[in-house]
Amino acid sequence: MKKILFTISLTFLAGYAMAQETMSLGRCLQMGIERNLNLKTYEGNVLKGKHNVSENRSRLLPQINIGAGLNDNFTPPVSVTDGRAYGKPYNVTKTLQYNSSASIQLQMPLYSQTALTALEISKTLDQLNTLSYSKAKEDLIVQISKMYYLAQNTEEQIGIIKDNIKRLEELRDITQAFHDNDMALSVDVKRVNVNLENLSVQYDNAKAMLIQQYNMLKYVIDYPAEQDIVVEKANVEQIDMAALTGLNENLYELQLLRKQQTLAEQQKKLAKDGYLPTLALTGNWTYTSFTDKMKNWFHSGESNHWYKSNGIGVSLRIPVFDGFEKRSKIRKAQVDIDNAKLAYENALKGMQTQYANAVNDLANNQRNFAKQRDNYLLAEDIYKVTSDRYREGIASMTEVLQDEMSMSDAQNNYLTAHFNYQVSNLTILKLTGQLDRLMK
Template identity: 20%
Template sequence: MKNNLRVLLLAAGPGLLAPAGAALAQTAPASQPALAVQPTAGNMPLSLQQAVAYAIQNKPTLLATRLGEQTARAKVGEIRSAGLPQVSVAANVADNFKLQKSLVDFGALGGGSSATTLTPADITAAQSGRTVNLGTVSLPSEPVPPQAFAFGLQWAGNTSASVSQLLFDGAYLIGLKAAKVYEQLAQKQTQQAEIDVVEQVSKAYYSTLVARERLQLLSRNVQRLDTILYQTNETFKAGFAEKLDVQRLQVQRNNLVVEQQKAQRLTELSVALLKFQMGLDQSQQVQLTDSLSNALVDAGSLRQRLGAASPTTGGGVSGLGGVPTGTAPASTNTADQRQQDQQTALSGARTGQLAAAFNYNNRIEFSTLETQQALAGLDLANRRAGAYPRLLATAAYGFSGSAKEAGDLFAFRGPDSRSSNGFPNQNWFGFGNVGLSLQIPVFDGFRRKYVVQQARIQQQTIERGFETLRQSIDLQDAQSRTTLINALDVLDNQKANLDLAGEVARVSRIKFQEGVGSNLEVVTAETELRSAQTNYYAALYDVLVAKVDRDKATGELYSQAQK
């Protein structure tokens, strides 16, 4: 029982210090999403919510994690079974082909030998016809040495049933408490795996949306360039343009087609990655139903949530620079607190208001570490319980028999059996017993003392891990906040560059068509436009990924994926 409990308590041993360096996630709801779709013969419609729900239900790594959860429940059942009655049945048959002998002192059973006395008077009386009573006397004799004697018969059998019931065991009582905690730990590990899958699927889905949108934009660019090339070629045939102008546009088109082909392959690769993260077969065709416009975030409201000012307006869409409304810590000096918050914000950390609004319990690692701490406490109590006595109730009943021949052994003759001459010939006899077994540990060479020390140190190590985990969460929170703000700034800048590049390309085409601009100017403008488009979509993807990382850092990723 104690060994089983120790295995249960130490099953999470490799992960006791994991929060200090492990990937950070957040708590997921216990209920499973109800939006999962099933593979179909044709295109399977797939929104982000459906992709997440399908992955949670079908991702092989998650299925393996849930098997681990079932294993934990089975281990709990194993621990609880130690408190139920233990029943065993045994039977055996033995051929004593050489019986063991023992020395027996027969002389101790009665000493000497006897003889009859006959005197001359007795002889005379007998000759005269009278009756004579003869007497006996004991004669001294040499003592008989112990003799070897074999007890039992060649064939022997035994069958019995025994029952034991645990009445008191301190380790078992602690094991009952640890069973529920251990099961909770397995459930939280499953939740953390689900959160990781949500993150992976979300990023893969956004990557596919961006790749698809960029591919469509490249297709429109090719069509637009084909139109310009056709017009320039017709102008060349009419003698109003140089062949060099046509060749420049042809080179531009060839490069654009190659870029389009590369984008097509990258889009296919993005879809394959999405299927992999979902646990979906690669042969299944999918149709993404969400659009990139729906995935875009409200930069203004998001900046207000982050407490960050817009680089253009100074404070989100309204320019007011709103910040979260969490209750700030009490301070006797508001000016000093404001200055401290400004310095903290400049360093990338959370201000007092943001820190007050942050809840560490939203992170699954924090809850998991609390569960591991509880298990460590139970492990310590279990090792201390090794000094408690252990009491069991026992009972047994069975039969044993013997015979000279194997066939005679299985005759199973009871107490009413008689031989042909009337003598009892019973060969099987019953036996039974009931009792209590009390085991009291007295001295184990100080072993328990040292294992208790180890358990206490392990518990202290976990307690130190809480501070490390808080620092890790604070760091990821600051990093995700800074990364998202930077990504929003870059996106705003790239959007402005894209608008400017589009306007420059439009004006350049008009000037060329009107004969007041050069073909080189059009080629240059188109090149800059494609560069701006590439930078814009890269910045857009960075924002979406940074938003996922931010939601993960604050413990909102799972709930955000369901909206």
């Protein structure tokens, strides 16, 4: 029975291991760009902007409408004219009770600067939507990369804790053997067990943290929540450093601000265009009939005769006075232009400062990473020496545990320095426009 249960457990574990998918950073980024729900909202805005351009373009095309009507004038209107030609002071004519009409109407702008500027504004808004999508995609790349690095860091931390637990278990067995032979005190065994328990708590906390990190990563890239993933093992000895090529002034944040300034200038132009005349082509084809009884429409004769009324022409509209409405719009638009210029200048200087600080952080984190690596290797060597001396009965348990604690601190500092180095390098990649390197 035990053999059967053991076989079932191995089969389950094998299936669990096969169900886990090892995800590279490039794969996570690609999946996030394709699936992220928030990014899809920006894609929808891009599509909406293109429809908006088509809508504004349609206002420059001919507009054709077909109309029809049927009226029952149960109190027919009358018209009064001079009737002296007929020997009467007035000639009163009563309209027939029923009339119907059918018409086709045409209207097409021949010149409308307002409509042309509105079309240009819609194109600018479409470009803003595209830039917003690109910026959101860039922010998503940074977000996924940080989460991926953090998961790698936690995986490394768990691996180190497991190695430390294994070493302490060996040390506990040695100490227990010493105690059984009256070569060590019982308090030494307790000290090792306390440290082992602390490491066990650290291990459980790290595992719980890793599960949360993976859950968040799966959410961002829209990966099935019921399936397990694992990141690739981090190469803590090497980081693909970004080239310090200076701040890229074509970052999407800056492009957005420049495009917003363009939009404000177009809004001002739109207000000015309101002073210009508009010219439109008009045309109509109308047929009308009248009768005194509804049934007469179904019989031949004058009562069901349709009378044509067709024509074509142009209409001119010249704005003269609007109560200074357009003047106020122009002044408001100028304020928007000035604010857009200030926002761009402020953002550019802020990013220049951010780049300078990022370069400084990268150099500092690089130094810290190198120092912490050397410190970690040194602490590991010291612990090995102290552990060997303890086995030989030369060093005390206190010395071993102190060196073990120092080594554990050095390991954590080393991993933290590596993560900080990765994040600062990621910041440089973003500010210099090199994030595409992460997709490879």
